[in-house]
Amino acid sequence: MHRIAIHLARIVAIVFLSGVVCALLVQFSPGSNVDERELNPKAGEGSLQALRARKAATVSDGVWRYFRGLSRGDLGYSESNNASIAALIVDRGPATLREIAEGLLGGWLLGLAFAIPAGRFAKASIYDALSAAGAGFLLSLPAALIAYLCLLAGAAPAIILALVVAPRIFQFAKNLLRQAYAAAHVEIARARGIAEPRILFTHILPSAGPQLIALAAASLSIAIGAAIPMEAICDVPGLGRLAWQAATARDLPLLVNLTMLIAIATSSAAALSEILSEQRA
Numbered sequence: 001m002h003r004i005a006i007h008l009a010r011i012v013a014i015v016f017l018s019g020v021v022c023a024l025l026v027q028f029s030p031g032s033n034v035d036e037r038e039l040n041p042k043a044g045e046g047s048l049q050a051l052r053a054r055k056a057a058t059v060s061d062g063v064w065r066y067f068r069g070l071s072r073g074d075l076g077y078s079e080s081n082n083a084s085i086a087a088l089i090v091d092r093g094p095a096t097l098r099e100i101a102e103g104l105l106g107g108w109l110l111g112l113a114f115a116i117p118a119g120r121f122a123k124a125s126i127y128d129a130l131s132a133a134g135a136g137f138l139l140s141l142p143a144a145l146i147a148y149l150c151l152l153a154g155a156a157p158a159i160i161l162a163l164v165v166a167p168r169i170f171q172f173a174k175n176l177l178r179q180a181y182a183a184a185h186v187e188i189a190r191a192r193g194i195a196e197p198r199i200l201f202t203h204i205l206p207s208a209g210p211q212l213i214a215l216a217a218a219s220l221s222i223a224i225g226a227a228i229p230m231e232a233i234c235d236v237p238g239l240g241r242l243a244w245q246a247a248t249a250r251d252l253p254l255l256v257n258l259t260m261l262i263a264i265a266t267s268s269a270a271a272l273s274e275i276l277s278e279q280r281a
Helices: 002-027 045-070 085-120 125-140 143-153 157-181 184-191 196-234 239-249 252-280
Strands: none
Touching: 002 252, 085 125, 085 157, 085 196, 085 239, 085 252, 125 157, 143 157, 143 196, 157 196, 184 196, 196 239, 196 252, 239 252
């Protein structure tokens, strides 16, 4: 319980600091007080001055008003979308959750499909070299570039997340499976004539299970980080695209909310991974 309390306190601190830092970055970014609505030729001088004053007030003290409203359960209002922030999150959240779930499932299936042969046949140097080269190539590509290439190819957004997650799953799972396959009881089971699929599901995966579960929690952070450029490039109506629009519009209340929401998800996944690793140790 003591360790869990420490992790919870760390999550709260990370989420709070992420909101404050986000607000400061928006405040000191170039053109923070510029609004595209000022380009409206029908706007009078009085409305322009009111718009600039409201924009300046939003940048200067928006984060503090946000935390005061958050204590009352109010997430604020998005000027760029003319909608409640809570309603925007509820409306866009399911699309992002669906894409992340499909991407994680595809990434794990793809990563394990290449990692299992690499773990079983550790001396197959050609396969090991080719699979490692393929994983290294995908790891060297930014998520935004993968999203752009997949968009040109007409691939589904979930495939993009799968291609981002799969090489990382492959790298870690390959080493875990090699250690499991090298265990003495596995060699004894193989000498007794037990089939390889049965060895995999009764000896190998249970042995590497705790580490794979911790890896699953960590892979969630990877998928969340890749979802933002993926949705922005592929025009997926999710939270990632909403975050991109909030950043370009300098919509401080919306941007702070989304930043803290992402911080909650990623820090919780990291804490879960650490807790599982600590329990195994």
